[in-house]
Amino acid sequence: MKLHIIDEAERCLKCKKPLCQQGCPIHTPIPQITQLLLENRLMEAGEILFANNPMSAVCSTVCNHENQCEGHCVLGRKSSPIHFSSIENFISDSYLDRMEVPKIEKNGKKVAVIGSGPAGITVAIKLALAGYKVTIFEERSKIGGMLQYGIPEFRLSKSVIDRYKKKMEELGIRIRPNTVIGSAIVIDNLFRDGYSSVFVGTGVWRPKAIGIKGESLGNVYFGIDYLRRPEAHQLGEKVAVIGMGNVAMDVARTALRHGAKEVTLYARGKRISASSHEVSYTKLEGADFVFGKAIESINEAGPMFKTSIFDENNKVIGYEEKLDQVEADSVIICVSQAPKNKLVLTTDQLKTTEKGLLLTDENCMTTHEGVFAAGDVVQGANMVVHAVEEAKRAAEGMIRYMEREENE
Known part of the structure; x- marks a missing residue:
């Protein structure tokens, strides 16, 4: 396995304008990662992958690589492209359990994350690392959303999700399972109870x-x-x-x-x-x-x-x-699938498209002040990496919003 990974990394041309990186929706710095691996700097490579994409250990397994990073590799024009998915999976899988969670000074602000799919996990990790106290509300007994209940075990081992759960708990993220927001608790209750902002990453679970x-x-x-x-x-x-x-x-x-x-x-x-x-x-x-x-x-x-x-x-x-x-x-x-409508029915000012998808602005804020959204509930059913890409923007938008609110 390791020999194969090193062989693949050695084939990488380290292009000055890497088309593979451009083809990745989240723009993973592929030449840099392959070089770090060749220099035996595995943990440093893993740290960069995780910072760029917290769901790297998942995306390296389930992404549509032939249309993204590997599909844009220049070597693929005449021969076989670099199988970066294998390199990324090896590094990310090795790094996930070994990464040291930094001591983070909390800023006193609370954030609610509704849904624990790829978008919700990404936002929760990003905000926890930024010093926010994060609580995830999950409708089911286990986290993961589509990763847990939509992608079969033979494509994605559920043990990976368990490892993410452990790492999030180390980050101080609270997880409240078996809790439906839009039923006994509604979004307005979250603001009443002191949450500074709310993220919606509930996916598309209603069959079309x-x-x-x-x-x-x-x-x-x-x-x-x-x-x-x-x-x-x-x-x-x-x-x-x-x-x-x-x-x-x-x-x-x-x-x-x-x-x-x-x-x-x-x-x-x-x-x-x-x-x-x-x-x-x-x-x-x-x-x-x-x-x-x-x-x-x-x-x-x-x-x-x-x-x-x-x-x-x-x-x-x-x-x-x-x-x-x-x-x-x-x-x-x-x-295809569409979002469930519990949140919309129980939340004033939360507007949707004709397809029931949440409307958001350039900062990923919905039509409800302080409520942000990303992933399938905004885009419709899509790849995990697209949910992560948008969730990163949402986390940045939430931080700017909460900092602005504090200054005002």
Whole structure:
């Protein structure tokens, strides 16, 4: 493992204008990191990675590397790109447990973080390091959000999240599990109780319905609900998955691991929105892909499809009249998610887009004074690294806001 990592680091050209760094949404200083590794300065490299991206140990595993850092490596034009994901994972994984938590002088201000997904964890760590007393409110019993309940164990070990929890506790971050903000406690209560600002990182946990006949039948499930507890579902041997995004890939691979014999993914067009690596693994594990099938309804026998008609540019321009009944024991719908609306319904001045996503300004502040938001609840379902990128801006915006309030 170490020899491979060093070999990869030695291949790095240390470009003066590193396209790999530009291709990373959070602009990880890749040439600097590879050089530090070659100089046996592992902890220094880990410190830089963590400062730039507190979720580095996660992103190095689940990021869409082929479209980001590795996809922009100049070596990839004629041969194989530097597999920086492996280098980053080795360094970050080694650093996470060994990092020394600094003694931080608290400034007396309290901050509430609603949701403990990637955005919430990032904001909590950044603000704790800046001297704020942070309390995380988590709806479920375990932290991690989508990392814990949406990404399967075979893609991301849950032990990583446990290690983050331990490190956050060392930073003095309080975690209040099984607490829904927007129920017995609302956002206004947080300000009443002395929190100087509030961060919302609640993600997108409400499945998007297609609006077709049959969605309420007993053999139909939504992808995000299935991934939360796959062992609670009895899918049968033949499973139809509607959609071809990353969630659909996770659903298909999970279903195969939980007893399904035949798993087929269906798409209306000919485009796959999931990353190419996830598609490759899904095919390798035995799932089938069928294109040009638009779901029309679902019955006890399985899904009913309309067959798409394409033009010369592979754009859907219509459908054949005949419907196609597909036999399946279960149907799992994976066509995106939206935020739950508890916070909006219980908080005046908190405005959303037509899709239910929170509106924010350039500082990540919502339309409610002192309430900030980032991640999927603002962007819609997206990659972990994008949530971290925006959460860093939110933390900076919150600090500026609280400092301004103190001066005024």
